[in-house]
Amino acid sequence: xxxxSDCKKFKRCQKYFWLSKKEPTPPFSPYVRMxxxxxxxxxxxxxxxxxFQGVRGDxxxxxxxxxxxxxxxVSARFEFHQLRVKIPFLHKTDxxxxxxxLYGGHLPKEDEAFxxxxxxxxxxxxxxxxxxxxxxxxxxxxxxxxxxxPQELFIISDRFYNEAGRPARRLSEAIEKQKIEVQPMLDxxxxxxxLEEPESVKTNRCTRRNKCVYYERCFPEEKELDPDSILTxxxxxxxxxxxxxxxxxxxxxxxxxxxxxxxxFAQIKAAQNGGCYIxxxxxxxWLDGALQYPYCFLDFEWETYAVPPYEGMRSYxxxxxxxxxxxxxxDGTLTHRExxxxxxxRKDFVEKLLQDLPPKGSVIAYNAEGAEKIRxxxxxxxxxxxxxxxxxxxxxxxxxxFPFQAGLFYDTRMRGYYSLKTLLPLFDENLTxxxxxxxxxxxxxxxxxxxxxxxDQSDHQAIRDHLLQYCGLDTYSMIIVMNGLKKKLAExxxxxxxxxxxxxxxxxxxxxxx
Numbered sequence: 001x002x003x004x005s006d007c008k009k010f011k012r013c014q015k016y017f018w019l020s021k022k023e024p025t026p027p028f029s030p031y032v033r034m035x036x037x038x039x040x041x042x043x044x045x046x047x048x049x050x051x052f053q054g055v056r057g058d059x060x061x062x063x064x065x066x067x068x069x070x071x072x073x074v075s076a077r078f079e080f081h082q083l084r085v086k087i088p089f090l091h092k093t094d095x096x097x098x099x100x101x102l103y104g105g106h107l108p109k110e111d112e113a114f115x116x117x118x119x120x121x122x123x124x125x126x127x128x129x130x131x132x133x134x135x136x137x138x139x140x141x142x143x144x145x146x147x148x149x150p151q152e153l154f155i156i157s158d159r160f161y162n163e164a165g166r167p168a169r170r171l172s173e174a175i176e177k178q179k180i181e182v183q184p185m186l187d188x189x190x191x192x193x194x195l196e197e198p199e200s201v202k203t204n205r206c207t208r209r210n211k212c213v214y215y216e217r218c219f220p221e222e223k224e225l226d227p228d229s230i231l232t233x234x235x236x237x238x239x240x241x242x243x244x245x246x247x248x249x250x251x252x253x254x255x256x257x258x259x260x261x262x263x264x265f266a267q268i269k270a271a272q273n274g275g276c277y278i279x280x281x282x283x284x285x286w287l288d289g290a291l292q293y294p295y296c297f298l299d300f301e302w303e304t305y306a307v308p309p310y311e312g313m314r315s316y317x318x319x320x321x322x323x324x325x326x327x328x329x330x331d332g333t334l335t336h337r338e339x340x341x342x343x344x345x346r347k348d349f350v351e352k353l354l355q356d357l358p359p360k361g362s363v364i365a366y367n368a369e370g371a372e373k374i375r376x377x378x379x380x381x382x383x384x385x386x387x388x389x390x391x392x393x394x395x396x397x398x399x400x401x402f403p404f405q406a407g408l409f410y411d412t413r414m415r416g417y418y419s420l421k422t423l424l425p426l427f428d429e430n431l432t433x434x435x436x437x438x439x440x441x442x443x444x445x446x447x448x449x450x451x452x453x454x455x456d457q458s459d460h461q462a463i464r465d466h467l468l469q470y471c472g473l474d475t476y477s478m479i480i481v482m483n484g485l486k487k488k489l490a491e492x493x494x495x496x497x498x499x500x501x502x503x504x505x506x507x508x509x510x511x512x513x514x
Contacts, residue, residue, distance in 0.1 A: 262407030
């Protein structure tokens with residue numbers, strides 16, 4: 001028996017489908033927190049009070065029998081041949097059946113049409129005369145009041161949306177466009193599971209949006225790429241093609257098939273220079289122009305909710321629950337301050353942050369443009385009485401990721417990655433996240449969920465300690481990276497001075513870094 005998710009995997013990659021059946025991956029913690037029953041809330045939106053309720057593992061005959069007696073079927077399971085589908089909402093009318101697909105995000109795009117087409121195929125073959133198709137999705141403009149309002153939380157549409165967020169093709173038209181011979185596909189899926197493991201074929205689908213969970217399984221040779229491998233070239237459309245032709249290193253990159261970004265330039269120059277490239281003049285300009293003591297290294301942790309749990313929040317808005325702040329004075333004095341809260345701790349978060357941050361100095365965060373600066377804007381909108389001081393912090397922020405994203409620094413040991421955890425061992429080989437109980441941001445969120453949802457106080461202190469250690473290392477790592485950049489710049493300036501002195505004395509000194 002197959003589900004629509006199996007068909008989607010098969011469409012993306014036959015080996016992906018095969019592995020998902022033969023070697024399923026362990027369950028993972030969802031990125032988005034779903035405390036509310038979305039189906040129950042959608043029932044309120046649709047005004048459904050009496051209905052047949054399907055459940056996981058249902059015999060499909062239950063739903064077939066219920067459609068004779070019930071006006072509404074909710075989460076009903078149906079099967080035709082090898083395909084089993086769940087129909088979120090099925091409504092009987094005098095003109096036929098209405099289908100409401102439930103989309104747990106904002107503004108569904110047309111790539112959902114393939115799944116919906118499979119559901120429509122099953123219903124059609126079971127004899128349901130479907131006359132209307134709708135999608136019920138979360139409203140991106142809804143702001144929660146004191147109570148959650150399901151009528152405003154959802155939007156019902158008969159269209160998908162384009163990239164600009166405007167209504168586009170009708171569901172019925174998009175589904176018609178997606179129509180294929182479903183039965184032959186199901187037969188091929190059944191046949192494939194009787195065969196040996198398919199060959200691995202690398203395409204752009206392997207890494208599109210999110211890297212396939214089986215990527216390292218299919219291409220184990222890439223797990224530890226050589227530092228100068230052509231496959232580390234970022235934002236490259238042709239790197240796999242070049243590797244297949246025998247262009248295996250960054251130095252071998254075909255100039256006519258690289259996009260020419262600053263990051264790519266830095267990568268290729270680093271490989272040519274023996275492993276490291278630094279744009280010293282660019283780095284000096286950034287450091288001299290961007291930074292002012294005291295340096296305030298700041299990192300936030302936050303939770304993302306599908307349904308807004310507290311007043312003033314939108315769906316998929318985040319709630320900051322923790323920060324770490326290291327304050328480095330010009331004389332080398334280092335102070336650490338921190339905050340962690342539970343439930344709706346936004347007000348306390350803001351007040352403590354305003355209390356802890358010095359009134360002057362650069363506020364430094366890694367990826368500040370896509371994270372901390374946005375969080376400050378959201379908090380300022382929520383607490384207008386504190387908007388002015390919060391936006392002053394926003395104006396003082398400096399993004400430590402800039403010199404790496406702008407190609408001012410690249411070390412081939414980065415292997416095309418630019419995270420803080422990738423950079424840390426370049427500047428301090430002895431400092432690592434691996435000794436902590438929490439190793440990455442999503443682990444921190446999962447641990448905080450245990451803290452926020454669990455009434456058992458026995459392990460709360462241990463969880464708090466682990467969270468504080470992790471977030472604290474994030475800001476301390478920024479200090480290590482910043483000091484590492486300044487040290488390299490200072491060494492270059494000494495060499496630069498020696499070269500100028502040598503030139504003045506009529507002697508030449510070669511320096512490949514000039």
